[in-house]
Amino acid sequence: MLEMNQIHCMDCISGMKYLESESINCCVTSPPYWNLRDYKVDEQIGLEENLNLYVQKLVEVFREVRRVLRPDGTLWLNLGDSYSGSWRGMNDTKTSNKGNKASRDVLKKCVIPEGLKEKDLCGVPWRVAFALQNDGWYLRQDIIWAKNNPMPESVRDRCTKSHEYIFLLSKSAHYYFDAEAIAEPVTESTVKRLSQNIELQTGSSRVPRKDNGNMKAVAPRYGGKKYTTNPEVFNRTKSGNAYEFRPMRNKRSVWTVSTQPFKEAHFATYPPKLIEPCILAGCPHGGVVLDPFMGSGTTAMVALQLRRNFIGFELNPDYIEIAKKHRLASVQVRIV
Numbered sequence: 001m002l003e004m005n006q007i008h009c010m011d012c013i014s015g016m017k018y019l020e021s022e023s024i025n026c027c028v029t030s031p032p033y034w035n036l037r038d039y040k041v042d043e044q045i046g047l048e049e050n051l052n053l054y055v056q057k058l059v060e061v062f063r064e065v066r067r068v069l070r071p072d073g074t075l076w077l078n079l080g081d082s083y084s085g086s087w088r089g090m091n092d093t094k095t096s097n098k099g100n101k102a103s104r105d106v107l108k109k110c111v112i113p114e115g116l117k118e119k120d121l122c123g124v125p126w127r128v129a130f131a132l133q134n135d136g137w138y139l140r141q142d143i144i145w146a147k148n149n150p151m152p153e154s155v156r157d158r159c160t161k162s163h164e165y166i167f168l169l170s171k172s173a174h175y176y177f178d179a180e181a182i183a184e185p186v187t188e189s190t191v192k193r194l195s196q197n198i199e200l201q202t203g204s205s206r207v208p209r210k211d212n213g214n215m216k217a218v219a220p221r222y223g224g225k226k227y228t229t230n231p232e233v234f235n236r237t238k239s240g241n242a243y244e245f246r247p248m249r250n251k252r253s254v255w256t257v258s259t260q261p262f263k264e265a266h267f268a269t270y271p272p273k274l275i276e277p278c279i280l281a282g283c284p285h286g287g288v289v290l291d292p293f294m295g296s297g298t299t300a301m302v303a304l305q306l307r308r309n310f311i312g313f314e315l316n317p318d319y320i321e322i323a324k325k326h327r328l329a330s331v332q333v334r335i336v
């Protein structure tokens with residue numbers, strides 16, 4: 001068995017073999033994107049010559065994740081897309097990520113994926129999502145991570161890419177999802193609409209042939225009466241139970257979160273704010289969050305801050321040191 005609240009320097013598939021089946025509440029992770037950068041370690045995922053091989057490798061990783069997840073567990077998977085023929089990574093001097101000769105050679109061999117033309121959007125996130133669905137996962141949602149500070153691009157024949165995906169996948173049809181924990185405030189206009197006196201409204205005309213009176217701003221129906229200002233019934237639901245007005249709504253599926261530079265490393269770290277809702281909704285207090293691709297340890301840090309345990313894997317020992325020094329040193333809490 002592996003120690004909890006540690007990042008283990010191992011290949012994630014081999015490492016997860018040491019985890020008990022059905023022991024993890026949720027997995028929050030961002031695997032290496034296909035052919036984007038070289039993490040300078042053997043066995044790394046992401047430098048496959050062929051897109052299908054990359055997708056297959058991720059299916060294999062997440063099959064093992066599914067085994068270790070509890071039956072009510074979820075996977076929150078962050079992935080970004082790329083354009084066919086635009087492989088940057090090792091040739092991108094701006095990221096100081098030139099890689100070694102072997103990885104440059106792999107990259108050179110990268111072929112345009114079968115069925116695609118140069119410049120085609122590869123659709124990598126969706127290919128992975130559908131492959132996981134075929135492998136038995138429930139594909140429950142595509143959440144859009146909208147960035148208001150995306151990487152500038154010099155393209156003139158399409159828009160600048162400013163989003164990535166977070167797929168919510170589950171092991172079973174019914175699963176742990178704490179919608180309350182991530183509910184968001186309703187808009188001002190909704191608060192106004194819900195608090196107005198419906199009976200005093202004139203309302204506006206309905207579409208032709210609808211003659212059931214003017215259309216008034218819709219208010220919730222409580223106490224079996226359609227619209228009422230009587231507080232005795234207003235504060236009851238249709239079934240007669242007490243109703244408490246709560247100006248919150250279900251979280252929406254577009255999340256606007258700015259990227260945050262992380263000085264210590266030249267690799268893609270996700271911002272802590274992006275994964276807070278995943279952990280809040282996907283894992284109860286004291287539960288365990290898994291990240292098979294820990295990188296700088298963002299998942300570990302946020303899990304501890306939110307009083308959840310974590311367990312993670314990372315192939316590059318330098319990144320584990322960075323995680324310990326920068327991400328984890330700031331968090332005093334250790335749960336278990």
Ligand SMILES: C[S@@+](CC[C@H](N)C(=O)[O-])C[C@H]1O[C@@H](n2cnc3c(N)ncnc32)[C@H](O)[C@@H]1O
Nearest residue numbers: 011012039044045269270293295296298314315
């Ligand atoms: C996109 S980064 C993760 C970044 C992380 N979410 C963060 O915020 O720092 C992907 C990481 O996966 C690691 N990695 C690649 N192949 C791996 C494997 N087979 N097992 C474990 N880690 C691997 C890479 O070294 C890299 O640090």
